[in-house]
Amino acid sequence: MISFIIIGRNEGWKLTKCLKSVYKTIVVNALTDCEVIYVDSKSTDDSIERVKCFKETKIFQLTGKINAAIARNIGVKESRGDVLFFIDGDMEINPEFLLLVYSEESGLKYPFVSGQLKNFNYNEQGKFLNNTWQYKQVLSGDRYFTTTGGIFLIERKLWNQEEGMDVRFKRGQDLEFALRLAKNGTKILRKKEIVANHSTISYTHHSRMWKTVFSGDISFSNSFLLKKHVFNPYVYPIIVTNYYTAVSLFVFFSIAGLVGNYYLIGGYFAVILIKIIKVKSKKILRNFELFVFFILRDLSFLFYLFFPLPNLDESKIKYKKIFL
Numbered sequence: 001m002i003s004f005i006i007i008g009r010n011e012g013w014k015l016t017k018c019l020k021s022v023y024k025t026i027v028v029n030a031l032t033d034c035e036v037i038y039v040d041s042k043s044t045d046d047s048i049e050r051v052k053c054f055k056e057t058k059i060f061q062l063t064g065k066i067n068a069a070i071a072r073n074i075g076v077k078e079s080r081g082d083v084l085f086f087i088d089g090d091m092e093i094n095p096e097f098l099l100l101v102y103s104e105e106s107g108l109k110y111p112f113v114s115g116q117l118k119n120f121n122y123n124e125q126g127k128f129l130n131n132t133w134q135y136k137q138v139l140s141g142d143r144y145f146t147t148t149g150g151i152f153l154i155e156r157k158l159w160n161q162e163e164g165m166d167v168r169f170k171r172g173q174d175l176e177f178a179l180r181l182a183k184n185g186t187k188i189l190r191k192k193e194i195v196a197n198h199s200t201i202s203y204t205h206h207s208r209m210w211k212t213v214f215s216g217d218i219s220f221s222n223s224f225l226l227k228k229h230v231f232n233p234y235v236y237p238i239i240v241t242n243y244y245t246a247v248s249l250f251v252f253f254s255i256a257g258l259v260g261n262y263y264l265i266g267g268y269f270a271v272i273l274i275k276i277i278k279v280k281s282k283k284i285l286r287n288f289e290l291f292v293f294f295i296l297r298d299l300s301f302l303f304y305l306f307f308p309l310p311n312l313d314e315s316k317i318k319y320k321k322i323f324l
Contacts, residue, residue: 001033002102003081007071007150008089009041012050014199019054021092021196028095033104038089039075039319041066047089052324064318068150069165069173074319076156076164083108084159088150091117091196100193101153112181112188114152115195121202129202138192145190146182146234148174158186166228168312171212172221175238179225182234213296216304222246223304245271246298 004022008015022036038051040061051059060078062070072086083102087093094115101113117134137143152174162180165173178188201208212218222243229235240247248271256264276290 001035001081002031002083002085002104003075003079004034004036004085004087005072005075005079006036006038006087006089007041007068007075008038008043008047009066010043010045011047011089012045014090014092015047016050016053017092017199018087018089019051019057021095022087023054025093025095025098029098029102031104035080037075037079039071040322041068041071048322052322055324059322059324060319061322062317062319064316065167065312067167067170067173069167069169069177070317072173073164073167074317076159078321082156083153084156085153086151087196088198090199091151092199093151093196094194097191097193097195100191108153108155110153110189111155111158112148112152112186113154113191114148114188115191115193117149117151117196117198118194119202120197120199122199124201132202134198135190138190140192142189142191144187146178146187147238148178148188150174151196152188167314167317168309169220169224171217172225175221176225176228179229179232179234179238183229183232209293213293213300216300218297219300219304219307222301223307224309227305228309243298243301245275245294246301249298250302 006015006018006022008018011018019036019038025031026034026036036054036057038057038059040047040051040059042062048059048061051057058078060074062074075086076084085098097115101109103109116138119132119134121129121132123129133139134149158181162177162184165177167173169176181187222239226235226239245268249268252265252268256262272291272294275294276287279287279290281287281290
C-alpha cells in the first residue's frame with residue numbers, strides 16, 4: 001500500500017492543484033491500494049475547505065507546535081502504507097513519474113527516491129516570474145544525493161529505522177533526515193524525470209531571504225545542521241557548496257588574526273562580490289541588498305555555532321482530525 005502524505009500551510013490554489021495531481025496519479029497508475037493524507041499547519045486561508053472537496057482525503061490539523069518535520073511525522077503516524085510518498089502542498093506531481101519507481105505488485109523499486117523539480121517562481125503578489133530547475137546535476141542523468149527536499153518516496157521500514165524527522169529543526173529538516181540516512185548507508189536516488197512542478201516564491205526574493213535571517217530560522221539549515229552532524233562527512237559538501245561565503249569569512253578572519261593584518265579580511269568581501277556576480281542582477285540596489293544580506297547571513301551562521309540546538313517540548317505537539 002502507498003500513502004500519499006501532503007503537508008501545507010496557506011497554499012490556497014496551489015493545494016487544489018496538488019490534490020488534483022495526486023488523484024490523477026492514482027487513476028493513471030490504476031492504484032487500488034492507496035490513501036491520501038493531508039496535514040495542515042494552522043492555515044489561516046481556505047486550505048481546509050479546499051481539501052474537503054476531495055472526499056476521500058484524510059485531514060489532520062496541527063493545533064500545537066508547527067513545522068514541516070512535525071507535520072510529516074504526524075502524517076506517517078496516521079498512515080497505513082508500507083510506502084510513503086511525501087509531497088509539499090505547493091507541488092503538482094507528475095502522474096507518470098510513479099510508474100518509474102513503484103507498482104502495486106512489486107512495491108517501491110528503490111528504498112529512497114525522488115526526481116527532478118521544475119520551479120515556477122512567483123512574487124508575493126502572485127505574478128509569475130520564471131522557471132528554474134531545482135537540480136541541474138540530474139539534467140544529464142540519474143544521480144545519488146545526500147540531500148532531499150519536500151517530495152520523495154521512501155520505504156516505511158527505512159523511515160521507522162531513522163525514527164522519522166527531527167522535530168527540533170524548524171528549517172532544513174529534510175536535509176537533516178537525508179544526512180542521517182546517508183551516514184547509515186542509504187542515499188536518495190534522484191531520477192532525471194520530473195517528479196513535480198513546484199509553485200514557489202524564490203528563496204532569493206527579498207522578503208523571503210530577510211525573513212529567514214531575522215527570524216533565526218536559517219540557522220537550522222546551516223549552524224545547527226553542522227553542529228548535529230559534525231562527525232558526518234556528508235554535511236561538509238553541503239556547507240561548502242551552499243555557504244562558502246561563511247566559510248571564507250571564517251578562513252580570512254582567522255588568517256588575518258594570526259598574522260595581525262586585518263586588511264586580509266578584504267578577501268572575504270571579494271568572495272561576496274563573486275557570489276553576487278553569479279546572481280547576474282543588473283540592478284545596483286539589488287546587488288547592494290544581496291551584499292548586505294550575505295554578510296548578515298554569514299555572521300548569523302558563525303553566531304549560532306556557539307548555541308546549542310533548541311529543544312522542543314514534544315508534549316506541545318498536538319493535532320486533531322477534521323471530519324468531513
